Amino acid sequence: MNIPSFAHPVLSCADAKQYESKLMTDDAAEWAAMQKAGAGISRCIMRDYQELRPLPDHMRILALVGKGHNGGDALLACGELLAHFPRARVDLILTASPDDLKPLCARALKGLEGRVKRHRFEVESVEQGHDLLDSISEGRGFHICLDGLLGMDFRPPLRSPLDVLIQAVNDYDAIDLRAAVDLPSGAGDEASELKFEADFSYATGIAKKPLFEGIANCGRVRYLDLGFYNHPEAEALDGAEYVLTPRILKPLNKLRPASVDKRKFGHLFIVGGSAYMPGALLMSVQAAVRSGVGLVTAFAPESVAAALSAQVPEAMWVPWPETSNGTLNPRAIPLLMDRISMASAVLVGPGLGHDRNTELLAQDMATKVELPVVFDADGLRSRVVEIAQKRKSSYGKIVVTPHMGEFMRIAKITEPDYDPETLLSFSRIYNVITLLKGANTRICDGETILYNTTGGPVLSRGGSGDLLSGLIAGMIAQNNSDEMTAVARGAMLHGLAAQRLARARGQIMVNTTQLLDYLPDVLRSLDVNSRTRGLGLS
Ligand SMILES: NC(=O)C1=CN([C@@H]2O[C@H](COP(=O)(O)OP(=O)(O)OC[C@H]3O[C@@H](n4cnc5c(N)ncnc54)[C@H](OP(=O)(O)O)[C@@H]3O)[C@@H](O)[C@H]2O)[C@@H](O)CC1
Numbered sequence: 001m002n003i004p005s006f007a008h009p010v011l012s013c014a015d016a017k018q019y020e021s022k023l024m025t026d027d028a029a030e031w032a033a034m035q036k037a038g039a040g041i042s043r044c045i046m047r048d049y050q051e052l053r054p055l056p057d058h059m060r061i062l063a064l065v066g067k068g069h070n071g072g073d074a075l076l077a078c079g080e081l082l083a084h085f086p087r088a089r090v091d092l093i094l095t096a097s098p099d100d101l102k103p104l105c106a107r108a109l110k111g112l113e114g115r116v117k118r119h120r121f122e123v124e125s126v127e128q129g130h131d132l133l134d135s136i137s138e139g140r141g142f143h144i145c146l147d148g149l150l151g152m153d154f155r156p157p158l159r160s161p162l163d164v165l166i167q168a169v170n171d172y173d174a175i176d177l178r179a180a181v182d183l184p185s186g187a188g189d190e191a192s193e194l195k196f197e198a199d200f201s202y203a204t205g206i207a208k209k210p211l212f213e214g215i216a217n218c219g220r221v222r223y224l225d226l227g228f229y230n231h232p233e234a235e236a237l238d239g240a241e242y243v244l245t246p247r248i249l250k251p252l253n254k255l256r257p258a259s260v261d262k263r264k265f266g267h268l269f270i271v272g273g274s275a276y277m278p279g280a281l282l283m284s285v286q287a288a289v290r291s292g293v294g295l296v297t298a299f300a301p302e303s304v305a306a307a308l309s310a311q312v313p314e315a316m317w318v319p320w321p322e323t324s325n326g327t328l329n330p331r332a333i334p335l336l337m338d339r340i341s342m343a344s345a346v347l348v349g350p351g352l353g354h355d356r357n358t359e360l361l362a363q364d365m366a367t368k369v370e371l372p373v374v375f376d377a378d379g380l381r382s383r384v385v386e387i388a389q390k391r392k393s394s395y396g397k398i399v400v401t402p403h404m405g406e407f408m409r410i411a412k413i414t415e416p417d418y419d420p421e422t423l424l425s426f427s428r429i430y431n432v433i434t435l436l437k438g439a440n441t442r443i444c445d446g447e448t449i450l451y452n453t454t455g456g457p458v459l460s461r462g463g464s465g466d467l468l469s470g471l472i473a474g475m476i477a478q479n480n481s482d483e484m485t486a487v488a489r490g491a492m493l494h495g496l497a498a499q500r501l502a503r504a505r506g507q508i509m510v511n512t513t514q515l516l517d518y519l520p521d522v523l524r525s526l527d528v529n530s531r532t533r534g535l536g537l538s
């Protein structure tokens, strides 16, 4: 796939530093980038804190400030927060004397003079660190802790007193939101065991590779597009890993031509459900009908089809004969194949249940359906990917959407494995597009990995994956892009809607399907004609 404008390269810290040195050849350019970074970080914090509650006017902010530009970004972010919340209180912990700060960091500090309190961190033990934090906050803790100690220039080991400070802050439980500038202090191409434990890492300008190692090693990653790739030097960058930007949604946010009818927007077939798991199918269908696809036909177990159809009358429901287990009978596949000429894509799996019959059904679908087919949940079988390996190149792609447990099963590995090479080789060998779900969802076609950094723990509840597969399949069925782009588009919409849900209603006391009500706002809030930066940060 040629890398389109909606994805930006993920670089090692060393490559990011080299690339930035080509873009920023003088202090004025660096200062401008730092100001954008500071403004972007403060916007993100104001937005992300709302997953907990609205930000209080009198918020207490603690910034940990190192001597480099990472510290400078944190200081500029504090200035922005103060501009929005003049009654906020900002305390800075400096680990170097002001004379030792890099000039732009010193300039950012000067800009805050008289508006913040400074503290030097000269304590020797973690306990003394806690006492200092208690005394600074007068025992009330902090709403926000901003880590600007070390950025991409970190080289292990962590030197004293940074190690003590990071440990003290990590252990201090009276902090609502921990935000790392660029990447958590202690992370880097070479990381130290001790790292700032971030809830969010706000990647400034370039998303660095260490952010995507392991499972959410650096908290939630938020990529701030500062326009670093609007530069001729960007052409020379290569590599397999990219971070998605909301620009991928731009084609969805256009007025539809006056002359179109529903057939123009595709027809999705969804096969799933079982007598004891009808809800998963229902959720996939609910999401699919919201995706913009023109028509949805759902094939459901005959004992539940009527009840489901009452819930989503927009879809056409076809009752499917059941086995004694209440699962779909594979012998009834002609029900689907007789109608297949009407479809543009197929989704198999939500709520299907796991038995020999559904296994046969999934295999049959992989063999017989020439259209793009998405396999999710119980449709994810090792035989399906083996069949995909031999699929004719004229057929539509097979897309698999495993979480790590399911991935281990179909990739026949025994341990969770987040190595990009594992995902690349699996997708290449089996000739599939893989969407590997998790805190940072990865989408891979065997040549490229796209990281979707949207979403969050509000999605960690039953049914989120069913909504995702319905959205993805609905995007593919619309046939307005290649399958990889359609999959990535569905994932980004799902994540952005989840963020909106969490900000409006919190992460905890919500239903999975409430996410659906936030999908329209995602699209409607995009500034589609913006040419300079990613389309907004939401
Ligand atoms: N370039 C730009 O314009 C833009 C940059 N941006 C931002 O700048 C960040 C990079 O800034 P940077 O280059 O100033 O380095 P940064 O990571 O802040 O500090 C390095 C200092 O840490 C120190 N140090 C290292 N290892 C250590 C250890 N083990 N233990 C203790 N100390 C250690 C080392 O000190 P030294 O070894 O020299 O004594 C050095 O001076 C980047 O991540 C992003 O946030 C964005 O604003 C976008 C525009």
Ligand SMILES: Nc1ncnc2c1ncn2[C@@H]1O[C@H](COP(=O)(O)OP(=O)(O)O)[C@@H](O)[C@H]1O
Residues within 6 Å of the ligand: 377, 403, 437, 438, 439, 440, 441, 454, 455, 456, 457, 458, 459, 460, 461, 462, 463, 464, 465, 466, 467, 468
């Ligand atoms: N901590 C998290 N951060 C971000 N996204 C998450 C997190 N936990 C789960 N998700 C997302 O929620 C969805 C869960 O899908 P899945 O595991 O199939 O759930 P289910 O089978 O219950 O529908 C995926 O899109 C996954 O990426």
